[in-house]
Amino acid sequence: MRLLVSVMLLGLVAAPAFAAESDAQADKDAANIFNSTCGWCHQGGGRVAGGIGPKLMNSERDDAFILNRIRAGKEGKMPAFGGSLNDAQIQALLRYIRNLKPEN
Numbered sequence: 001m002r003l004l005v006s007v008m009l010l011g012l013v014a015a016p017a018f019a020a021e022s023d024a025q026a027d028k029d030a031a032n033i034f035n036s037t038c039g040w041c042h043q044g045g046g047r048v049a050g051g052i053g054p055k056l057m058n059s060e061r062d063d064a065f066i067l068n069r070i071r072a073g074k075e076g077k078m079p080a081f082g083g084s085l086n087d088a089q090i091q092a093l094l095r096y097i098r099n100l101k102p103e104n
């Protein structure tokens with residue numbers, strides 16, 4: 001019984017730390033996902049126009065639009081990623097896009 005209680009307490013202490021760490025990890029993962037999954041259409045890591053997809057840096061679209069575009073794609077233009085990426089990954093991709101800065 002005492003063991004059970006301490007396991008439960010450990011869980012309470014560990015949970016927020018774990019969430020913070022997985023957020024930072026998600027940000028790192030987002031850059032990797034972008035490069036491997038989005039980068040061949042959105043050039044320069046999303047910074048420049050001229051690829052198959054438009055430039056994403058400094059987008060004037062709102063968060064809901066961007067999240068929806070990543071989840072649902074656009075027929076004939078961009079594949080939908082709602083089936084292959086989870087919500088945390090899609091949120092991290094939104095942060096990645098919002099944080100894009102010119103490379104030089």
Ligand code: HEC
Nearest residue numbers: 037038041052053054059061066069070074077078081093
């Ligand atoms: C096969 C090429 C392709 C891939 C892969 C792709 N996109 Fe796109 N994306 C496009 C095209 C083309 C558009 C423009 C669609 C349109 O005409 O509205 C677009 C539009 C967008 C937009 C909306 C931009 C705007 O201002 O309208 C976002 C955000 C976006 N893509 C993010 C992503 C992310 C994130 C990924 C990777 C998970 C990704 N795209 C993968 C081709 C692609």
